[in-house]
Structure formats: structure tokens, C-alpha cells
Amino acid sequence: MIRVAILGYGNIGRAAEQAIQSSPDMELAGVFHHNDCMNCIDADVVLVCTPTREVQKFATLLAARGICTVDSFDIHGQIWSLRSAMDTVCKTGKAVSIISAGWDPGSDSMVRALLMALAPKGLTYTNFGPGRSMGHTVAAKAVQGVKNALSMTIPLGTGIHRRMVYIELEQGADFKEVEAAILKDDYFAHDETHVIAVDSVDALNNVAHGVNLVRNGVSGETHNQRFEFNMAINNPALTGQVMVSCARAAIRLKERGEYGAKTMIELAPIDLLPGTTEELVRALV
Amino acid sequence: MIRVAILGYGNIGRAAEQAIQSSPDMELAGVFHHNDCMNCIDADVVLVCTPTREVQKFATLLAARGICTVDSFDIHGQIWSLRSAMDTVCKTGKAVSIISAGWDPGSDSMVRALLMALAPKGLTYTNFGPGRSMGHTVAAKAVQGVKNALSMTIPLGTGIHRRMVYIELEQGADFKEVEAAILKDDYFAHDETHVIAVDSVDALNNVAHGVNLVRNGVSGETHNQRFEFNMAINNPALTGQVMVSCARAAIRLKERGEYGAKTMIELAPIDLLPGTTEELVRALV
Numbered sequence: 001m002i003r004v005a006i007l008g009y010g011n012i013g014r015a016a017e018q019a020i021q022s023s024p025d026m027e028l029a030g031v032f033h034h035n036d037c038m039n040c041i042d043a044d045v046v047l048v049c050t051p052t053r054e055v056q057k058f059a060t061l062l063a064a065r066g067i068c069t070v071d072s073f074d075i076h077g078q079i080w081s082l083r084s085a086m087d088t089v090c091k092t093g094k095a096v097s098i099i100s101a102g103w104d105p106g107s108d109s110m111v112r113a114l115l116m117a118l119a120p121k122g123l124t125y126t127n128f129g130p131g132r133s134m135g136h137t138v139a140a141k142a143v144q145g146v147k148n149a150l151s152m153t154i155p156l157g158t159g160i161h162r163r164m165v166y167i168e169l170e171q172g173a174d175f176k177e178v179e180a181a182i183l184k185d186d187y188f189a190h191d192e193t194h195v196i197a198v199d200s201v202d203a204l205n206n207v208a209h210g211v212n213l214v215r216n217g218v219s220g221e222t223h224n225q226r227f228e229f230n231m232a233i234n235n236p237a238l239t240g241q242v243m244v245s246c247a248r249a250a251i252r253l254k255e256r257g258e259y260g261a262k263t264m265i266e267l268a269p270i271d272l273l274p275g276t277t278e279e280l281v282r283a284l285v
Numbered sequence: 286m287i288r289v290a291i292l293g294y295g296n297i298g299r300a301a302e303q304a305i306q307s308s309p310d311m312e313l314a315g316v317f318h319h320n321d322c323m324n325c326i327d328a329d330v331v332l333v334c335t336p337t338r339e340v341q342k343f344a345t346l347l348a349a350r351g352i353c354t355v356d357s358f359d360i361h362g363q364i365w366s367l368r369s370a371m372d373t374v375c376k377t378g379k380a381v382s383i384i385s386a387g388w389d390p391g392s393d394s395m396v397r398a399l400l401m402a403l404a405p406k407g408l409t410y411t412n413f414g415p416g417r418s419m420g421h422t423v424a425a426k427a428v429q430g431v432k433n434a435l436s437m438t439i440p441l442g443t444g445i446h447r448r449m450v451y452i453e454l455e456q457g458a459d460f461k462e463v464e465a466a467i468l469k470d471d472y473f474a475h476d477e478t479h480v481i482a483v484d485s486v487d488a489l490n491n492v493a494h495g496v497n498l499v500r501n502g503v504s505g506e507t508h509n510q511r512f513e514f515n516m517a518i519n520n521p522a523l524t525g526q527v528m529v530s531c532a533r534a535a536i537r538l539k540e541r542g543e544y545g546a547k548t549m550i551e552l553a554p555i556d557l558l559p560g561t562t563e564e565l566v567r568a569l570v
Contacts, residue, residue, distance in 0.1 A: 018505035022405065079570050080563055100570055107403055109570040111396075111514075113554035116569065117530040118392055118523060120307065120558075220303035220529075222522030228515040229396075237507030238403060244505075245402040263570045265555045266562070269398035273405075277551070278365055284401065285364050285385055285394040285548045 003029035004247050005043035007058055011134065011207070012072065013049035015240025023244060025274045034058060041065055045247040049240075051138055055099075056082055063095040068250040070243045072102035074135045075186075079105060079263065086261035096253045097261040101246040102239040103231070104128070106264050108213055111229045113265040115215040119225040122217025128161055129153035131209030134235060139187040140165050145173030146182075148201040155212065156192075163193040168201050209235040245272040288314040289532050290328035292343055296419065296492070297357065298334035300525025308529060310559045319343060326350055330532040334525075336423055340384075341367055348380040353535040355528045357387035359420045360471075364390060364548065371546035381538045382546040386531040387524040388516070389413070391549050393498055396514045398550040400500040404510040407502025413446055414438035416494025419520060424472040425450050430458030431467075433486040440497065441477075448478040453486050494520040530557040 004020050006013045009031050020028050029043035037058050040046045045068040048058050055071040062069050063086060073082055079100050086097045100106060104126065112124055129152065136151035143149075147168040154162040165182055169175060179195040182188055198204065213229040231238075246264065249271040253262070270280050289305050291298045294316050305313050314328035322343050325331045330353040333343050340356040347354050348371060358367055364385050371382045385391060389411065397409055414437065421436035428434075432453040439447040450467055454460060464480040467473055483489065498514040516523075531549065534556040538547070555565050 015505050015507070018507070022503075022505055076570070080567050083566060103403075105570045107399060110399055110554050113558060113565070113569045114392060114395055117554065117557035118388075118526060120526070120530075218307075219519065219522040219526035220300050220307055222300070222303070222519045225519065225523060226515075226517045228513075230511075230513040230515075232511045234504065234507045234510065237504040238510060241403060241405070241504035245405075263566050265565065265569055266553050268551050268553050269395050269402065270550045272402035273398060280398070280550065281368060281548050282365050284397045284550055285361070285390045 002026045002248065002251050003042070003044045004244065005029040005040040005046045006031045006049055007037060007040055007046050008034055008049035010049060011236035012239050012243070013047070015236040016047045016049060016243050017240075018237075019241040019244035023274065025248065026244070037061055041067055044068065045070060045250050047243045047247060049243070052135060056085060059086055059097055059099075060089050063089045063097050064093045066093045066095050068095050068247070068254055069097045070101050070246045070250055071097070071099055072106065072239050072243055073100045074102060074105060076105060083261045083263060090260050094259050096250040096259055098246040098250050098264070098267070099261055100263050101243050103233070103242060104211065106242050108211060108229075109263065109265050110269070111213055115217070115227050118227065119215060119217025119219045122215055122225070124213065124215040125157070125159040127155035127157060127159060127212040127214070129155050129210055131235060132205070132207060133163075134239070136163060136165075136187050139185055140167060140182055143178060143181045143185065145170050145178040150201045150204050161191055163188055163191050165193060165195045166198045166201055166204055167195060168199070169197055207235045209233060248272060248274065287311045287533065287536050288327070288329045289529065290314040290325040290331045291316045291334055292322060292325055292331050293319055293334035295334060296521035297524050297528070298332070300521040301332050301334060301528050302525075303522075304526040304529035308559065310533065311529070322346055326352055329353060330355060330535050332528045332532060334528070337420055341370060344371060344382055344384075345374050348374045348382050349378045351378045351380050353380050353532070353539055354382045355386050355531045355535055356382070356384055357391065357524050357528055358385045359387060359390060361390060368546045368548060375545045379544050381535040381544055383531040383535050383549065383552070384546055385548050386528050388518070388527060389496065391527050393496060393514075394548065394550050395554070396498055400502070400512050403512065404500060404502025404504045407500055407510070409498065409500040410442070410444040412440035412442060412444060412497040412499070414440050414495060416520060417490070417492060418448075419524070421448060421450070421472050424470055425452060425467055428463060428466045428470065430455050430463040435486045435489050446476055448473055448476050450478060450480045451483045451486055451489055452480060453484070454482055492520045494518055533557060533559065
């Protein structure tokens with residue numbers, strides 16, 4: 001049995017706990033507050049379910065001690081930097097870290113890479129939502145004067161999105177100042193963003209999300225090869241499940257001595273699944 | 286540059302040639318008739334584009350001499366047996382063979398494995414077509430009394446398919462005998478199959494094909510997670526491209542000393558693509 005610990009117990013930590021309990025080859029090694037990070041060192045692998053900007057600190061502490069980690073770090077522009085830093089730590093500590101293991105970045109990245117291999121020339125568009133962006137919601141909540149927030153992602157086609165940010169203000173907070181702070185945050189600065197004050201964010205809350213990932217490309221010299229991947233999912237449940245499946249991959253890589261940090265496009269799908277190679281090839285190929 | 290040879294020059298061999306010519310990191314090492322198999326040993330990797338039932342013979346000859354091979358062997362029930370046999374040959378010969386590298390088995394298998402990791406409980410249905418099945422068409426053509434054939438796959442939903450087999454008879458052939466021979470062939474015996482005599486198969490021919498791969502499953506304890514993968518493609522063009530992308534993966538694995546036979550679910554998507562890890566992580570994750 002793979003002993004899996006959870007560090008951080010928000011939406012994703014709770015969903016990951018359920019995914020561990022549902023896995024035939026895993027047992028829960030504990031759920032820890034990030035202040036108790038070092039209690040995780042009993043585990044084979046730790047799911048770092050802290051806010052994304054604290055992932056590197058905790059993953060580094062654990063991987064340096066040979067503990068595998070999985071995170072769902074979701075700031076696209078900083079993934080290579082995280083991978084580089086964690087790769088060094090992991091190779092020294094003889095650990096494996098699977099980074100940015102959610103659905104995007106994560107499983108969508110695997111689909112994008114596969115579609116590129118099927119039709120190397122062409123355009124891929126990843127259209128998100130409608131649905132709550134967990135990263136954007138956390139970023140909006142972190143703005144001073146915001147009591148509660150919900151950031152909805154609205155697909156406008158060809159990979160363009162609108163952000164609808166619903167906020168409850170702290171008493172005495174100035175809407176215009178809060179709005180300006182949100183609009184200049186790196187999470188929001190590049191998209192059309194609307195900030196709307198509401199009485200109750202709870203009344204709007206729904207963790208449903210979706211993706212429509214489209215590629216029209218060229219295989220060899222043949223044009224108009226069309227591919228589409230759609231999901232309509234509970235967001236934290238999927239993220240938690242992806243992290244748990246990647247925990248299994250981390251252990252497989254460690255057992256093979258393949259220490260280092262990996263993103264999901266660097267993983268073979270078979271390593272995400274319980275069972276023997278023969279069982280999985282017979283069932284899935 | 287990776288030197289890639291093609292063994293067998295039918296629909297897939299021709300499409301593979303175009304995919305090699307379009308690849309920035311490859312050059313064509315030659316196109317060979319299967320009688321000249323040993324002329325391929327100058328290549329780094331050979332695409333075995335012979336009929337599926339001759340794949341193992343040629344792949345074995347090459348891999349035993351340390352030449353990597355890629356095939357699109359498509360008899361689902363015999364894939365594990367091919368993998369086992371080729372794995373032994375490859376480990377002795379220090380080669381890598383990627384087997385069953387088409388779109389199904391092949392890239393669809395990767396999608397099925399990924400969806401299983403995203404929602405471990407539930408049902409996946411792979412619905413093919415409408416489109417010509419190359420494997421089934423070759424099998425129908427091989428039946429005595431058949432001058433030309435086209436086997437169309439018609440999706441009936443929930444993974445159930447009808448086979449519409451259009452045949453031109455050889456002069457003097459008996460339709461009822463030919464029909465009986467087709468219906469008992471292992472390619473057709475398990476599906477609803479209709480054999481129809483026509484004057485001209487050429488008049489019907491179209492290499493378009495498609496897939497609708499659907500999974501509704503459970504992530505952790507959360508039900509109703511919905512996933513769908515659709516393609517509408519030129520069939521030999523996609524198969525040729527997949528084989529060429531897998532040729533790249535074969536060389537990567539060989540360079541890392543990971544000798545043996547692999548199906549596509551055992552490959553990381555990144556290994557299918559040209560470019561460095563940094564370039565690909567930055568572009569696709």
C-alpha cells in the first residue's frame with residue numbers, strides 16, 4: 001500500500017482524501033495543516049494542497065528529505081521555473097515531484113501534447129468554463145477589502161475568456177479600490193475582467209467546471225484533421241483525483257530510480273493507474 | 286536527424302512518408318518492399334507498414350539486430366502476446382519497439398488510460414466511425430473470391446458497431462460462400478456484419494474516419510464526471526503520423542537505455558514530440 005499524506009485541507013485536500021480512500025492501492029497517512037509539514041515525513045508521498053504560491057516552499061522541504069510530492073501549482077508562466085528548482089531538490093534528495101498536476105495545467109496538458117503529436121501543424125484552443133476558477137478565486141479573496149469572492153471563467157471561443165468576479169466587501173472597504181487591486185493582479189491583468197459586488201457569494205457558489213479543447217491540424221501533409229476534448233466536471237473532485245493518480249506515478253518513478261521533477265506531459269498514462277502492465281494493456285489498449 | 290525507413294508501401298506507408306518529410310528532426314532512410322527487409326538495417330528506426338499479420342515477423346528480424354521498430358498492429362486480442370514476444374527480442378537486441386501505434390489501438394488507448402485516471406470508476410464507450418476500417422478491409426480483401434472490398438464501421442452507440450462490407454467478386458466466385466467466409470473471420474465474427482456485393486468499390490472509397498470516446502465516471506466519491514474525445518480524420522494520414530511520432534519516442538527510449546516493447550499507454554506524450562523538455566513544457570503545460 002502506498003502511504004499518502006495530505007498537506008492543507010481546503011477544497012482540494014478534502015477531495016484528495018476521498019480519492020485516496022477510493023484507491024485500492026493506497027492508504028491515508030494523515031491530513032496535516034501546513035504548520036505541521038514535517039509530520040508528513042512518515043508518508044511515501046505528500047499531496048501539497050496548500051495555496052499555489054506556497055507549494056514550492058513545502059514541496060522543497062519534503063523532497064529534500066526523500067519524500068515524493070504532488071502539487072497542482074497553476075500559474076502557467078512559472079511552471080518551468082518550479083520544475084527546474086524542484087528537479088534539483090529531488091535529484092539530491094532521491095525523490096520524485098509531480099508538479100502542476102490538476103486538470104489545467106495537468107490532464108489538459110497531456111491532451112494538448114497528444115494532439116500535437118497527432119497533427120503537428122495547426123492551432124489548439126483551450127476554452128474553459130463556464131465555471132469557477134479556484135486559482136482566480138483564491139487570488140481575488142487575497143485582495144484587501146474582499147470578504148468573500150467567486151471568479152467565474154466564461155469561454156469566448158478561440159481560447160479567449162472573460163472573468164466574472166463576484167465579491168462580498170469587508171465592512172468599510174471601497175469598491176473602486178478593491179476593483180482596481182483585482183484588475184491589476186497577474187491572475188486577471190491579461191483577460192477581460194468584470195468585478196461585481198454582491199450580498200452573498202455563497203448563494204452563487206458551484207464547483208462545476210468544464211473545458212472544450214479543440215485542435216484542427218495537419219497530419220503529414222493531410223489538412224483538416226479535427227480533434228475535440230470536452231469535460232463537464234466537479235472541479236476540486238477532479239483535481240484531487242488527478243493528484244492521487246499522480247501520487248501513484250511518483251512512487252512508480254521513484255521505484256525505477258527516475259528521481260526528479262516532472263510535469264504530467266512527462267508521464268506515461270499507465271503509471272497513473274493501479275494494476276500490472278499486463279492487466280492495463282489488456283484492458284485499455 | 287533520426288533516420289527512419291518504411292517497410293511496406295500501402296496507404297499507411299505512403300502517409301508515413303509524408304509525415305517523415307514534414308518532421309524537422311527526421312530524414313527518410315528509404316522505402317522498402319517487405320522482401321528487402323534487411324536493407325532497412327541502415328535506419329535508426331523502421332516503420333513496419335506491412336499487413337498487420339506480418340508485423341511480428343519483420344519487427345522481430347529488425348529488433349534482434351538492434352533496429353527500433355514501430356508498427357500499427359491492430360488485433361486487440363493479440364496485443365499483449367505481441368508485446369511479450371517483442372519485449373524479449375528487444376531486450377536481447379538492445380532495441381525499442383513501439384507496438385499497436387495507430388489511433389485505435391494507439392492514441393485512443395492513451396485517452397482511455399487518461400480518462401480512467403481522471404475518474405477511476407465508471408464506463409468508457411469507444412464509438413467508431415462512420416468510416417472505413419483499414420484492418421477489416423484488408424481482412425475482407427484476403428478472403429478467396431473477393432476482388433476488392435471496403436469495410437465500413439457504423440457506430441450504434443455504447444461501443445456497439447455494425448460492419449458494412451462492400452465487395453466486388455472475382456469472376457466466377459459464389460457470393461454465399463464469400464459471405465460465409467467473411468462472417469466467420471475473427472475480424473467480423475463478433476459484430477453485426479452485412480456483406481453487400483457491388484459493381485465498383487472504388488466508387489465508394491473514402492478514407493475519412495472518426496471516433497467518439499465517452500466516459501462518465503467517479504472522481505474520488507464524486508459522480509457524474511463527464512468526458513468526451515472526438516475526432517474526424519483522414520485515417521491513413523493519422524496512422525502514418527502516429528507511427529512517425531512514435532518513431533521519435535522509440536529513439537528517445539533507446540537513448541535512455543529503456544530497451545523493450547511498449548504500447549502507447551506506456552509512453553509519455555512529451556516523447557512523441559520534437560523539441561527540448563523546456564520548450565515543450567513551456568508550450569504545452
